[in-house]
């Protein structure tokens with residue numbers, strides 16, 4: 001699903017009114033009616049007190065339309081205008097008059113120095129103070145009002161975006177943002193829902209389709225895309241009857257050192273489970289027996305050293321190479337990596353220690369083939385791209401880095417983000433149970449296994465991250481976050497594939 005920027009949404013708005021021959025007031029009516037429908041469907045006329053807090057722009061206008069509909073349908077609603085500026089928008093003013101005409105009284109104005117009305121813990125607050133048009137930090141008295149709402153203990157539903165959040169930068173003050181239970185976002189999810197520093201301002205979000213111009217939505221390219229089942233299904237490559245193991249390629253997994261052979265084992269097993277035809281592990285001598293025993297399906301090559309990787313030499317012809325897990329960052333490992341990279345022409349997936357070696361000597365990055373996949377966790381990423389100021393800066397730095405070296409970089413986290421020079425892909429699957437030793441090795445293995453089957457590196461990364469997260473979600477069943485280990489994720493890759501083709505009803509039945 002495309003994630004449109006604020007500028008694109010304003011553009012879509014304008015085009016929609018032109019092409020559909022409607023006024024912006026009608027569009028506002030349509031948008032806010034969707035919010036009303038959403039609430040009405042869930043509340044079914046319940047007489048819970050609803051406090052609608054409106055700003056003075058179009059987000060506030062939405063709030064006024066919503067309040068009018070709630071009133072018309074007999075809900076117990078109070079409407080307030082947080083009078084944060086005298087520059088009221090045209091559409092706000094039209095709806096300000098309309099609600100007066102309907103309810104025979106003006107909404108309660110909240111000005112500087114005014115107290116918040118009493119709000120019960122079981123009440124509902126609708127937050128329509130600021131939308132995507134916020135352009136500066138709210139005044140202190142407005143922040144006090146926002147804090148009052150946050151601390152009221154009532155459930156907060158935000159319209160479009162939690163008020164106080166900017167679409168492209170961090171709020172100056174964390175207290176100047178509404179903490180929503182639910183955000184009903186118009187037409188497109190907002191990028192900020194998925195960034196660690198801003199995502200926590202709403203517990204849940206949902207998109208409301210407000211019928212913006214289809215052609216614009218289809219034709220417009222976005223800088224970010226949300227990746228769920230619908231996006232990965234077209235990537236999935238079905239198998240043919242006469243395919244054989246050669247069709248699915250040969251993954252070579254290189255890494256490990258004394259005490260860290262498990263990392264290679266996990267990555268190799270994940271590559272096989274993801275569907276690689278053949279997997280060979282390249283490990284120091286000390287890893288030979290444990291690899292052969294733990295994973296008889298894989299072949300094993302050993303380094304001349306017992307303890308660590310000192311030279312990467314092999315006579316096989318792999319389709320793709322995944323490397324770096326558990327290999328250490330010592331001098332010998334570094335030289336081995338450098339010599340190997342100078343000769344290598346195969347697609348690569350690089351993780352862990354190999355990333356740290358490269359971060360310490362960036363000239364090695366120039367040796368990477370185009371579209372090499374890097375899978376850093378935040379610490380490794382920082383070593384590669386430098387310290388960032390905030391999540392937005394992190395994305396910009398990573399994009400610039402990916403463009404400079406022509407790489408694909410996956411930033412592992414709650415919403416793993418795959419950064420390609422032209423676009424970022426935000427994954428929706430996964431859970432905190434996956435923050436466990438070896439989880440990253442599994443991801444590297446899955447991506448490597450997918451490339452070996454013929455997925456191009458970007459597809460393999462986007463699909464691999466999705467599968468990895470889904471496997472983690474499926475592995476959670478009957479187990480808390482704490483008990484999940486990396487092997488559980490591998491054990492559920494098969495189910496993650498099967499889940500791709502389950503209809504929603506089947507999924508529900510299974511949950512029951």
Ligand SMILES: NC(=O)C1=CN([C@@H]2O[C@H](COP(=O)(O)OP(=O)(O)OC[C@H]3O[C@@H](n4cnc5c(N)ncnc54)[C@H](O)[C@@H]3O)[C@@H](O)[C@H]2O)[C@@H](O)CC1
Nearest residue numbers: 028057058059085130131132133134135136137138160186
């Ligand atoms: N296509 C869409 O998505 C639609 C969006 N609509 C709504 O329109 C909103 C955007 O409306 P606007 O652009 O009017 O802006 P907002 O309503 O988001 O709020 C900002 C308004 O207050 C002013 N302002 C900005 N920062 C301020 C601050 N710190 N203190 C005081 N005043 C401040 C601005 O001048 C602007 O008028 C969306 O978020 C959405 O709720 C809907 O009405 C219609 C369709």
Ligand SMILES: [K+]
Nearest residue numbers: 130159161163
């Ligand atoms: K809002």
